[in-house]
Amino acid sequence: MTRALGLHQNQSPAQALPLYRLARTLAPADPAIIHFQGLAEVQVNDMLHGLALLARSRRLVPGRPGLDENIKTILPVVWARTATSLPTPFWDCATVAEVAALQPPGDFLVHLKTRVSERWRTAALDHYRAGRMDEAHALLKPVAEVLDDDLAVLNLYAMVQRRRGFLDHAVAILIRCHGMAPAESAVLFNLASILLETGRADDALWCYNTLIDVALSEYNSFRLEKAEGISRKLVEILPRMCNAWIVLGLTLVRLGRPGDAAEALAAAIRADSDFVAAHVLYGDALRLDGRSDEAEHAYRQATALDPVHAEAIGGLGLIHLKHGRTGEAHRLLERSQRLKSHISSTSSALSCLRLRQSAPAGTRFHRRGPAGGRGVLSVSSLNSYGRLAHTFYDYISARLYAEKYGLDLETPEWAGALLFDLDDPLMDKPRRNILNDHDGFRKRFRAGLLGDAGEPVRDVDVFLGWPVIKLTEIAAHRATVQRWMTPRAVWSPWLRPAVDRLNAAGETIVAVHIRRTDRSLEGGVDFAAYRAWLGQMWDTQRRPVLLLATDDPTVLPEFASYAPHTLHSLGEPWRGQEHLQDFHLLMNADVVALSYGGFARLAAAFGSRARLVVEPDRGAGGFRPVPLWG
Numbered sequence: 088m089t090r091a092l093g094l095h096q097n098q099s100p101a102q103a104l105p106l107y108r109l110a111r112t113l114a115p116a117d118p119a120i121i122h123f124q125g126l127a128e129v130q131v132n133d134m135l136h137g138l139a140l141l142a143r144s145r146r147l148v149p150g151r152p153g154l155d156e157n158i159k160t161i162l163p164v165v166w167a168r169t170a171t172s173l174p175t176p177f178w179d180c181a182t183v184a185e186v187a188a189l190q191p192p193g194d195f196l197v198h199l200k201t202r203v204s205e206r207w208r209t210a211a212l213d214h215y216r217a218g219r220m221d222e223a224h225a226l227l228k229p230v231a232e233v234l235d236d237d238l239a240v241l242n243l244y245a246m247v248q249r250r251r252g253f254l255d256h257a258v259a260i261l262i263r264c265h266g267m268a269p270a271e272s273a274v275l276f277n278l279a280s281i282l283l284e285t286g287r288a289d290d291a292l293w294c295y296n297t298l299i300d301v302a303l304s305e306y307n308s309f310r311l312e313k314a315e316g317i318s319r320k321l322v323e324i325l326p327r328m329c330n331a332w333i334v335l336g337l338t339l340v341r342l343g344r345p346g347d348a349a350e351a352l353a354a355a356i357r358a359d360s361d362f363v364a365a366h367v368l369y370g371d372a373l374r375l376d377g378r379s380d381e382a383e384h385a386y387r388q389a390t391a392l393d394p395v396h397a398e399a400i401g402g403l404g405l406i407h408l409k410h411g412r413t414g415e416a417h418r419l420l421e422r423s424q425r426l427k428s429h430i431s432s433t434s435s436a437l438s439c440l441r442l443r444q445s446a447p448a449g450t451r452f453h454r455r456g457p458a459g460g461r462g463v464l465s466v467s468s469l470n471s472y473g474r475l476a477h478t479f480y481d482y483i484s485a486r487l488y489a490e491k492y493g494l495d496l497e498t499p500e501w502a503g504a505l506l507f508d509l510d511d512p513l514m515d516k517p518r519r520n521i522l523n524d525h526d527g528f529r530k531r532f533r534a535g536l537l538g539d540a541g542e543p544v545r546d547v548d549v550f551l552g553w554p555v556i557k558l559t560e561i562a563a564h565r566a567t568v569q570r571w572m573t574p575r576a577v578w579s580p581w582l583r584p585a586v587d588r589l590n591a592a593g594e595t596i597v598a599v600h601i602r603r604t605d606r607s608l609e610g611g612v613d614f615a616a617y618r619a620w621l622g623q624m625w626d627t628q629r630r631p632v633l634l635l636a637t638d639d640p641t642v643l644p645e646f647a648s649y650a651p652h653t654l655h656s657l658g659e660p661w662r663g664q665e666h667l668q669d670f671h672l673l674m675n676a677d678v679v680a681l682s683y684g685g686f687a688r689l690a691a692a693f694g695s696r697a698r699l700v701v702e703p704d705r706g707a708g709g710f711r712p713v714p715l716w717g
Contacts, residue, residue, distance in 0.1 A: 116147075118151065119144075119151075121140050121143055121144045122141060122154070129161045134168055139185055141189055142188035145188070169182055176228075180203065183199055183200055183234070186199055200237070203234065204230065204234055207226050207240075208243055211243060214226070215243070220247055224247050227243065236267065241261075241264050242271075245260035255285075258278065258285070261278040265278060269297075272302075272313075275294045275301070278291075295328065299328075299331055302338075309341075309526065314334065314338045315338045318334040318338060322354070326358075327358045328358065329358035329359040329365060330355075332365075339351060341522055342520060343522070345373070349376055352369035363389050366388045366389035370389065370402045374402065374409075383406045386399045390403070395426060397423045397433075398430060400423040401432070404420035405420075413440065416436075417437070417440055417441075423437075431472050431474070432471045435471065437663070438502040442505040442664065445581070445664070446577055453510050456512055461495050462494045462495070462545030463496075463518060463546055464488065464494050464546075464549050465514045465548045466497070466498050466514075466548070467514060468481060469481060474686075475502065475503070475666070476689045479503060480689075483561075483571075484554070491535075495512055497511065497515075498513070499514045505575070507571065508573050519548060520548055521547045521548065521550065525552060528550075532549070536555070537561075558692055562717040565716045568692075569692075569695060581664070582671045584657070585658040585671075586671065589652060592632045593630040594631075596632060596675065597678045598634040598673050598680070599621070599651075599680045600636045600637070600669075600679065600681055601636070602638055602682040602683045603637070617646070621680075633651040634672055635651040636653075636673055638666070657672075670690045673690035673691060673694070677696050677697065677699070678698070680701050680702075681702040697715065699712065
């Protein structure tokens with residue numbers, strides 16, 4: 088044995104191998120001899136036999152010193168043999184099984200499984216397409232048994248079994264695949280097809296309804312090409328499936344194809360003319376496509392079915408606003424918001440309309456023209472997606488990017504541009520839609536914003552979907568952002584008096600933000616925790632005064648012992664724009680305790696006074712400091 092080890096260490100495994108075999112005849116169960124014989128067998132003779140010996144050695148002495156290092160030395164040999172030899176599926180699968188028993192370090196086993204899977208799937212698919220099902224089955228059966236978690240192999244194997252007439256087996260395989268990957272659309276389509284073939288129509292319909300949920304999930308995750316592909320295939324199979332047409336229409340709108348979306352949504356109405364949402368979404372697509380009269384008719388059809396449908400009423404308001412009928416637009420938009428406050432396009436349009444109506448006659452909100460000769464970014468989502476804080480994140484990100492790379496930034500009419508002194512060029516229509524590759528765009532945009540982009544994105548409509556940066560990552564631009572967020576002087580009569588009265592009441596403005604009416608599903612507010620926090624820090628501040636900024640005045644008694652001030656006690660509320668007054672008050676606070684969302688966080692960040700900002704720490708039951716700018 089000693090001589091065998093010496094030869095082996097001197098790179099002579101072929102000479103060591105006979106000696107190992109001789110030693111095995113004398114001590115057949117010795118794990119060390121089994122181990123080294125296994126190494127030599129792999130290197131010079133029978134790879135499968137050698138792997139089996141190594142696996143046996145590991146089972147006998149799992150913690151053997153140097154085991155993993157020795158296994159590493161033979162992995163390149165295994166890789167080369169499986170690449171250059173002419174294996175059978177059985178040989179390949181036996182290799183995978185033996186390597187798996189070795190528990191090799193790293194991701195070697197993953198790569199080996201991938202190679203085997205791709206090799207035999209490709210070969211079997213050629214047979215499948217040529218109608219040679221028995222040959223395809225012979226190749227896939229051993230692979231499916233060993234790679235029993237490989238979705239692609241199992242899915243194809245099920246299709247082969249179907250064509251061979253083994254329908255029950257095919258269904259069983261696909262049900263297992265669905266359990267492994269519930270959102271895999273190819274599995275669900277195949278399963279539904281076989282279920283229909285076997286007369287199980289109700290079960291097949293369950294698959295198709297699940298596919299609608301999958302397509303909607305892809306849509307909500309901005310994987311729009313997948314959403315379009317799934318929903319298109321569904322309507323081809325079941326042209327009367329209303330919800331599939333709706334998901335297709337939603338997807339096409341988001342992809343910037345409102346005309347195509349309108350056709351899909353018209354089909355949804357033909358499938359179910361009593362479904363109110365189909366009429367509303369049809370109206371939205373027509374409005375975005377510039378077909379106002381048809382859009383108005385669609386919204387009126389919806390309100391005929393449901394007179395208090397917020398989206399339909401809001402859509403009519405947007406049509407009136409487009410045509411300059413501001414009185415009727417205001418009435419409809421306000422009614423829509425009372426019914427449902429968080430419709431982005433409606434609330435944004437109403438906020439802009441209220442701001443313009445609040446301004447003195449003749450007020451002009453100046454927008455400079457584009458510089459020309461430069462690339463352009465548009466941000467159409469500022470008036471149609473998300474709430475106030477969300478739009479500010481998008482604006483800051485897009486403007487910093489544009490200024491970094493010498494681009495023009497075009498924005499639509501939006502509340503932030505009217506409230507603050509922002510004069511970006513007015514967007515006539517959105518630039519090129521990027522949502523066919525949303526994840527990729529977000530990554531490129533973020534990399535370019537925080538680093539240096541060799542080829543910056545340009546001439547596109549920036550849609551981020553959710554914040555792409557944290558304020559701490561752009562701390563170097565703090566002064567620039569705060570300078571941007573200077574309220575227009577025209578709003579001083581609405582904003583300044585409340586701040587002046589609050590400053591006169593004390594030296595340290597302590598603000599508590601409580602947001603409840605539109606975040607009710609995120610859990611209750613622990614008022615006791617807020618009071619405990621106030622009690623701990625109150626006497627450490629110079630002449631503190633409490634500001635309670637809230638969308639729910641019924642919470643006021645919870646803080647009565649601190650004699651809180653509110654917008655209503657400090658000045659005249661700006662009807663319909665009270666949230667903007669609260670935002671400005673929070674901008675002028677010294678200490679801020681946050682609630683849900685980004686509203687108060689951004690207000691504190693935009694102002695220059697906040698020296699302490701905290702947020703609830705549910706795990707600890709108290710509050711933790713928030714590093715706004717780092």
